[in-house]
Amino acid sequence: MFNREEPSRLLPNFRFMRVLILSAAVGILLVACQRDDISTGKDTYALNRPDYFPEIAYPVATNPITRAGFELGKKLFNDPRLSLDNSIACSNCHVKAVAFTDPQHNPSVGIFEQSGSRNAPMIANMAFQSEFLWNGGVSHLDFVPVFAIENEKEMGETLADVIRKLNRTDDYPPLFKKAFPKIDTITSPYMLKALSQYMLLLVSDNSKYDQSVRGELQLTAEEAAGLDIFNRKCANCHSGALFTNHDFLNNGLDSVFEDEGRALISETDDDLGKFKVPSLRNVTLTAPYMHDGRFKTLQQVLDHYRSGVKDAPTLAPELKKDGQLGIALTDDEVEKLILFLETLTDYDFVSNPVF
């Protein structure tokens, strides 16, 4: 608003200067309110990519993140009105305290006490991924909530009804207007953009492991030994800063597949029993494990990789090296691996009041 004024006319005008300085001070205060930590300059409502993370996959330019948009997305995420009988919110099965997974149920429970068929995956670092769900059927973050809302075992509602309900409330229309000033009526793409803004900012990057990567602390000798074992025996698939190669693989849970996984949508036998390789960030919090939540502890998971791997034509080759099923791990190695995996827990993430 100031740069519309001619500086030559403005500068000698001291009254105007006072107004200017005062306004600038108010402006700084307002900006400061939006920042959680002035000393680091880190804006709570900006998507920050740690330099050792993959590139941002989401086209952020098409959905600029604002505080109002994020907070609207957070409210929607926690609102059971998004389900058919107003009983199940996204947050029912994606609980913040456990990195937005479901610790209670195996598998998660949707409307009318129906059990789903798969384990609710973690919602964290979504901005850096481009394929979603255990089978990768959804290729854009905006469309992930449509799946959950319309799935008859999850929220069982139609998108059209959700929008109708939201437009009839007293609270949502002004919040949408605040987040998206151009609109007069709530429509589904704006709801989905708000949910994406919320999920995009759920970046988990402050585990002990992250701090060690950034040189802020050192892992203990045992944790470092665990990392070394991990790099040699697990990091082919659980690779990179997100601890996933983003592939779909059969990790040897079954020989006969009750849930065909990726093959359900790709319809090729080459994908039978393959599921998305999950990120291992916050893995100590995200039990139960596997697409169907069959393992309750990390010990069980590692025991599976040691001695429980079942052969199948689609088995990941990493799990059948030199004709030997599974990954050779001693008890000592398992212990150290678990100590390392514990360094992937981001307590700031799960306790952040902004989320």
Added chain:
Amino acid sequence: MKKVLFALIAFSIAFSISSCKKDDPAETGPGAIDIEFDNIAVVNGIQRQLSLVTPGSTDYTYQNGMGQDFNINLLRYYISGIKLEGPNGELFEDHVHVDVSGTEGIYLVDESDLSTGVINLENVPAGQYNKITFTVGVDEDGVQEGAAGGVLDPATCHMFWNWNSGYIAVKFEGQSPVSNGGTSGGETVDGTSPNGIVYHVGGWRDMPGTAFVKNNKTLTFDFDTNARVQKGLQPRVHMVFDVLSLFKGQNMIDFTGNHNVHKPTDGQPVAENIPAAFAFDHVHQ
């Protein structure tokens, strides 16, 4: 003197004609053109207006290539990426813009609302046009923009697959007495409809060896006459879409077989019939 006068008159006429040609924005300025998609049924070589029935109706007007009766409750499809070309290098490409606030350059033709069949293109450079290209369906760029408004709003247009995210290109629902029902995911028929037939044809990506099949079709048609575009004129290109051809031609579609189509591979036989179902009909100048 007479000669001079004559020359002067001749010169001024010539000048006024030439100035008309050069400066009159009515001839050089961009104009508009309408592309009409008319959904029809070709029966015994004769084009008939399509008629929709109330869901559940046992009044069967049409037959597929196998002689099986059927009728139609719902017909809806996307047209995108329209391009017009002319004999003198004329080129118009309709701007496609997919955005949360609305969508441009992608059109949803819905038989239940005939006004949706007329696509009005503006700011078309003046010239002669004799060729049209368009895509039936929404390609990758449109999908990867994420949630979009207008004709792509999944809540209002019901043309979106949530489990294998992408837009349905052609959505057809109706009844056939030879169908044993049991369909799912329809708007006008459900599992209790005894004779429902549901063909939701979509798929925007090809992954060789998998069921990710691109069923969108990009089609090109020549006109038999030129459509002349200039300011003040609004020609109309009349395209026809023979719905009966969806079920015959390259692939015979058997309503006793899979009549509950919701996946790219299942829709592929119908999709392969799409190119022959569209035809250029005529130009209204």
